[in-house]
Amino acid sequence: MIRREFMKTKVLSVFALTVLLAGCAATEMPASTQHYNPETSARIRLFGQNGRPSIMFVQIGQGNAAKTEKITVGGSLGDAFGSMLGMSKNESIGMPATENTQNLAAQNGILSTAFYREFVIPAGKPVKVQGAYIGLSSITPLAQGGSLYYHEGDCSSNMVSFVPQAGQNYEVDSYLSGNGCSVVVFDIKSTDGKVSLIPVQTQ
Numbered sequence: 557m558i559r560r561e562f563m564k565t566k567v568l569s570v571f572a573l574t575v576l577l578a579g580c581a582a583t584e585m586p587a588s589t590q591h592y593n594p595e596t597s598a599r600i601r602l603f604g605q606n607g608r609p610s611i612m613f614v615q616i617g618q619g620n621a622a623k624t625e626k627i628t629v630g631g632s633l634g635d636a637f638g639s640m641l642g643m644s645k646n647e648s649i650g651m652p653a654t655e656n657t658q659n660l661a662a663q664n665g666i667l668s669t670a671f672y673r674e675f676v677i678p679a680g681k682p683v684k685v686q687g688a689y690i691g692l693s694s695i696t697p698l699a700q701g702g703s704l705y706y707h708e709g710d711c712s713s714n715m716v717s718f719v720p721q722a723g724q725n726y727e728v729d730s731y732l733s734g735n736g737c738s739v740v741v742f743d744i745k746s747t748d749g750k751v752s753l754i755p756v757q758t759q
Contacts, residue, residue, distance in 0.1 A: 590649055590676040598679050598720035599651050601727045601744075604630020606639035606668040610728060610739075613684040614677050629673050644671035651725050652749040654742075679722035684759060687730025687739040688712040713739040715759040727751060 592599060602610040609631035616625050630639060638644035646657075651674050656663075663670035677683055690710050713730055718741055720726060725744040730737060742751035 592649060592676045594723035596679055596722060597676050598722060598724045598726060599649060599674055600677050600683070600720070600725075601651055601654075601657075601672050601674045602627070602629040602685075603656070603663070603670060603672045603729065604628070604635060604639070605644070605663065605665070605670040606630065606636045607665070607690045608668065608670075608730065608732075609635075609688055609690075610730060611686045611688070612675070612728070614675075615681045615683075616678070627675065630671075639669045639671065640667045642669045644669055646671050647673040649674045649676065651727075652744050652746050654727055654744055654749045654751055656727065656729060677720055679720050679724075682717045682719050684715050684717045685728045685739055685741065686713055686715045687728075687737055689730075689732050689737050711737040713737040716741070716756040717759060718754060718756045726754075 600612070602612060604610050607630075610629045611631065612627045612629075614625055614627065615622060617623055629635065635644065646660075657672060660670050660672070688711065711732070713736075716739055718726075725746060727742045727744055728739065729742065730739045741754050741756055743754050744751050
């Protein structure tokens with residue numbers, strides 16, 4: 557009975573997490589609608605999963621029509637449920653594979669399947685990225701009465717920015733450690749998919 561109640565509260569906490577993540581939802585840019593020109597554009601890959609969204613701010617348009625779009629991967633209600641049920645799909649626009657994409661399953665957690673999406677971004681305009689972790693909560697009934705509440709804790713990385721170069725491919729990765737969350741940006745070599753860290757500015 558205690559195990560059944562534990563699983564019930566665990567699932568309820570995951571559901572609450574997906575509702576919380578829905579607040580991060582932002583503009584969608586499906587792969588099928590994106591047009592890549594290597595002379596004026598770059599490409600970027602963001603990873604996401606239930607409880608670990610990636611956030612990007614990118615400038616779209618020119619002159620008076622210019623605006624800043626916020627894009628999240630793993631932060632919408634649909635993304636969170638898809639990741640929780642293992643139904644999330646990767647969306648690629650032809651970027652080279654890397655060690656991260658080839659070993660994506662290694663990032664999976666409990667009720668949290670990792671996936672990625674790729675985007676076309678304007679070259680020469682600053683892009684901001686951030687990673688986050690939203691820990692699960694659980695309530696375990698105790699045999700002697702009462703209950704034990706546990707929460708893993710939350711964190712957000714610093715917002716960092718970089719200026720993408722035309723024709724280049726980038727990959728954003730986030731890490732969780734005892735010191736909190738961090739985010740890094742890699743340049744992908746088109747020939748073999750090897751990556752190298754690029755300098756970023758902390759906001």
